[in-house]
Amino acid sequence: MKVLSLDTSNRQLTVAILDDGQILATETTTVHQKHAEYLLPIIDELMTKVDLTPSDLQRVVVADGPGSYTGIRIATATAKTLAYTLGIELVGVSSLQTLALNIKQEGSLVMPIFDARNNNVFSGLYEIKNGVPENVLEDCHTDFDKWLDRIDIKDKTVYAVGTDAPHFEDALKNKFGDKVIFSDSFDNLPQAARLGLYGQTLSPVEYIHTFVPRYLRLTKAEADWKQNHPGEEVTSYVEKVN
Amino acid sequence: MQPHIIMSFESSCDETSVAIIEDGEKILSNVVATQINSHKRFGGVVPEVASRHHIEQITICVEDAMKQADVSYDDIDAIAVTYGPGLVGALLIGVTAAKTIAWAHNIPLIPVNHISGHILASRFVTKINYPALALVVSGGHTELVLMKEEGDFKIIGETRDDAAGEAYDKVGRVLGINYPAGPKVDAMAAEGKDTFNFPRAMEKEDNFDFSFSGLKSAFLNTTHHADQIHEELDKNDLAASFQSAVVDVLVDKTTRALQEYPVSQLILAGGVAANKGLRSALEEKIDKIDTTELIKVPNKLCGDNAAMIGAAGYVMAKKNVFAGVDLNADPSLEFDLLEDEE
């Protein structure tokens, strides 16, 4: 199975092409955020280098959030449209779990972290079982101190991963002492190749049309509106006029 | 390469739209999914909410547009997409989807300026004779555009502050009308009389620019003062007075532009072009100039839609304007000013 995998959730852009578990090509950039401009040209370049055309693809695997709203929409819109227009399979993987895929120590815990400013984070807790990170505490948008209060690692080791993880080094060391391990700069990057390897084992989404990013957070306007309109919920706000 | 069948995308604000256009002048399908009911909750378009709705709708619109037009990817010769101006997050969904389909099926991509789409929606009504002038009035734009030849757009006048449509929404809020206020204010104005004599901004100035912030302030001061002294003002008269001031300025500047740049066609385009007050005032004025014909874009093509982007894409393809898959959204894209050229 030929797989294209991609992640543009944050500052990094990572793309890979795989064939039956073999990595044919991969590229990761970390220094800018020109995802809208660079994503398709990079995909095109890699495809050309491995002598594939779009119609050779059989599955698209995308890190679908959380992350920068624009970043997760670019990856998701690209993956969704590509899967739809080529009539191929689509798989969405949490962007936090994508980072957790870098850790292989069986039985240890992994806490991927995206800094969401003002001491808020997107994070989740995973445990490595049979070589893959299984979700223990669901991905969420939360105040970091409240998040740490929820976590009991018993005597396990917890890997804090992501380029934002060092922002929270003091709080993590306070809470977990020498049980918290910080990753090197390679393991702190999302790797589309790992995303593709993992994504090819999952079952594809059933309805491509309804596939949307996992924002894990309402917009402020909607949150305010909900507070002022308790119980009021409309199933669809969008209507066809033509 | 002159494309026969164009698939086009529009997502610059709160409408997700995909169309299939034949020869730049025949609509095979024009699917528009509007988010208006969502943004009504907030009294205006919330950009992040708009982007979220676009990604929910985009592939559904593609499917519906292709089904209605009964075309396959093999039939599509080019893909046209709005890349600006507009809300950046909203634009990016249309741009991303258009680029992805263009890449997947190896179809040429045409970048389209949203405003040129509003103007060239007139291609669905008639053949355009150049030079032509366009008055574009919408929620985000108020400008006079001179087209010396096909595919050439130069601004000769634009708003210095609010767009006309924005002023309608603000005034509508005071009159207790839910977003979007334009059509309702228009209807109320038809029932009222211009009794308040609001200022006609920049009418006397020797340029083709517009300003609506002074009118908006005058309106707010009048209603605020009445509130304070507990006086009830006639809402229809308020609407009529506001609308006459807007229409007078638009019509006056447009007729003066026609004197300086005589053209055989004046195109009235944009969301506010559906306004009855504006249409009839402009009609009356243009009727008196026998060398100029007024082209009105049909109501259902005045609002944002992808058909107009397909029409504009056809014209840009003639001028050999194509983009690569590195095309990005440009939220502040504008035409050049005519004076920069001279």
Ligand SMILES: [Zn+2]
């Ligand atoms: Zn528009």
